[in-house]
Amino acid sequence: MVEVKKCSFCGEDIMPGSGKMYVKKDGSVLYFGTNKCYKNMILMKRVPRTTRWTEKAHVEKEARKAIKTKE
Secondary structure, eight states: OOOOEEOTTTOOEEOTTOSEEEEOTTSOEEEESSHHHHIIIIISOOOGGGOTTSHHHHHHHHHHHHHHHHO
């Protein structure tokens, strides 16, 4: 069985043999599918929740819409 990993920044699937694995000093492992994701999270220190094109941003936006419609 081949294990498909999820990108730590954007949430997309990473096929085996591609992408980047980044190990932090505390031992936690981050997986990145593209160099774009790596640069945004590590070099630019952006938060996936506030970056429009990530899966986490879409989930956050839907949650805000649901709260707004309840009022």
